[in-house]
Amino acid sequence: MPLLRTAYSLLFALTMVALSACESPQMGLRPAASGFDHDGPEQRLTNLTALDQRVARVAWRLSTANTDLCPVVRQSAGWALHSAGQYSAEMRSYAESRFSLDGDLPGVLSAPSGSPAALAALETGDVIVSVNGERMTPGASGRAAQFEGLAANIARLDAAFARGPAELSVRRRGQLISTRIQPVSACGYEVQLNPSDELNARADGRRLFISTALASFAQTDDDLALILGHELAHNVLRHRSWSETGGEGRTVVAADCDPRLCADGNHERQADRVGLYLMARAGYDPAIAAPFWRRFAESNWRVRYPSLAHASAGVRATRLEAVQAEIEAKRASGEPLLP
Ligand SMILES: [Zn+2]
Incomplete structure (x- = not known):
C-alpha cells in the first residue's frame, strides 16, 4: 500500500506521539472519519480490515508464545x-x-x-x-x-x-x-485496533490498544510485534492493573517500591526489555528493534527527544541492541529465553 504509506508519512509531521497516552474515546468503534480520512468509506473498510487481520495474527502469536509469563x-x-x-x-x-x-x-x-x-x-x-x-x-x-x-x-x-x-x-x-x-x-488480553491519526499504543491491564496510524507505520509483522510486545510487557510486569469498579486501568506503584525503580521512565525501560523477549519468544526478529526506533525518529521529531516517561528513540535503540545481544547469547548457549 505505497499510497497509504505516503499519506501517513505526511501525517507523522502533524500528529502527536504518545505511545502511552489516553484512551481514544472511540474504543471498539469503527468510525468513518478517523484513521483513513483520505479514502472513501469502502476503501477505508479495506484498509481497516487489512490492519485488523495483521494485528490479530501478531497478537495471536504473542499471546500463545508467552502464556507462561502472563498474569491473566x-x-x-x-x-x-x-x-x-x-x-x-x-x-x-x-x-x-x-x-x-x-x-x-x-x-x-x-x-x-x-x-x-x-x-x-x-x-x-x-x-x-x-x-x-x-x-x-x-x-x-x-x-x-x-x-x-x-x-x-x-x-x-x-x-x-x-x-x-x-x-x-x-x-x-x-x-x-x-x-x-x-x-x-x-494471554487473556483483548487487542484492539483504534481508528486514530495519533501514533499511539497502550495497555490498561486488561487490553492492549494500537492506533491505525501506528499499526500502519509498522511495516512488517516484526515491527508490529515490537510495539505489541512492549504493551504486553506492561501487563506481564503488572505495571497496569484493571479496576472492574472504576472501569479503567491505572498505573500501579506498590507502596514498598523504591520510587527510583517504580518511576514511569523505569517502567518504560523494563517494558522495552521484556517486550523484546516476548516478541523473540513468539518467533519474531528482535534485530529489527533498533532500526525501527531510528526510523521512527527520522519521521517524527517528537520521539527524537526524551519525555517524562520515555528516553529518546536513539537511547531506546541502543538499549534494545544490548537486550538483543543478551537474547542471542541465551539462544547460543541453549538457555531458556526468559527475561
Ligand atoms: Zn510503554
Missing part, C-alpha cells in the same frame, strides 16, 4: 471478531455486504493460521449465531455505532470456552453450519 490467562479461539453495530452509518452497509454482518452478531474478521478458529475451519465472513445452544443477541437495528452489544456476545463465547470445547452454530453464505472449537490457553 484465558481459553481462546484466537480469532478477531467484529459486528455491524461497531461501524459508523457511513461504513456499515459496506461492512454488512462484505462480511454478511448482522447487528451485534459476532462475525469472524480473522482466524489466524494455527488458531483454534482456523483449525475449526472458520473463515472471514462467518457469523456466529450460538454457542452450546445459547443464542447470540442480535441487538436493535438502526442504532448509532456502539461496542457494548458485541462485547456482551464475546463475553458469552469466553464463558463457554472457559468451560471447555464448545459447539458453534455459524451462518456461512446463508447456510447454518456447526463446528466445534477446542480453545487453547493464551
Whole structure:
C-alpha cells in the first residue's frame, strides 16, 4: 500500500506521539472519519480490515508464545471478531455486504493460521449465531455505532470456552453450519485496533490498544510485534492493573517500591526489555528493534527527544541492541529465553 504509506508519512509531521497516552474515546468503534480520512468509506473498510487481520495474527502469536509469563490467562479461539453495530452509518452497509454482518452478531474478521478458529475451519465472513445452544443477541437495528452489544456476545463465547470445547452454530453464505472449537490457553488480553491519526499504543491491564496510524507505520509483522510486545510487557510486569469498579486501568506503584525503580521512565525501560523477549519468544526478529526506533525518529521529531516517561528513540535503540545481544547469547548457549 505505497499510497497509504505516503499519506501517513505526511501525517507523522502533524500528529502527536504518545505511545502511552489516553484512551481514544472511540474504543471498539469503527468510525468513518478517523484513521483513513483520505479514502472513501469502502476503501477505508479495506484498509481497516487489512490492519485488523495483521494485528490479530501478531497478537495471536504473542499471546500463545508467552502464556507462561502472563498474569491473566484465558481459553481462546484466537480469532478477531467484529459486528455491524461497531461501524459508523457511513461504513456499515459496506461492512454488512462484505462480511454478511448482522447487528451485534459476532462475525469472524480473522482466524489466524494455527488458531483454534482456523483449525475449526472458520473463515472471514462467518457469523456466529450460538454457542452450546445459547443464542447470540442480535441487538436493535438502526442504532448509532456502539461496542457494548458485541462485547456482551464475546463475553458469552469466553464463558463457554472457559468451560471447555464448545459447539458453534455459524451462518456461512446463508447456510447454518456447526463446528466445534477446542480453545487453547493464551494471554487473556483483548487487542484492539483504534481508528486514530495519533501514533499511539497502550495497555490498561486488561487490553492492549494500537492506533491505525501506528499499526500502519509498522511495516512488517516484526515491527508490529515490537510495539505489541512492549504493551504486553506492561501487563506481564503488572505495571497496569484493571479496576472492574472504576472501569479503567491505572498505573500501579506498590507502596514498598523504591520510587527510583517504580518511576514511569523505569517502567518504560523494563517494558522495552521484556517486550523484546516476548516478541523473540513468539518467533519474531528482535534485530529489527533498533532500526525501527531510528526510523521512527527520522519521521517524527517528537520521539527524537526524551519525555517524562520515555528516553529518546536513539537511547531506546541502543538499549534494545544490548537486550538483543543478551537474547542471542541465551539462544547460543541453549538457555531458556526468559527475561
Ligand atoms: Zn510503554
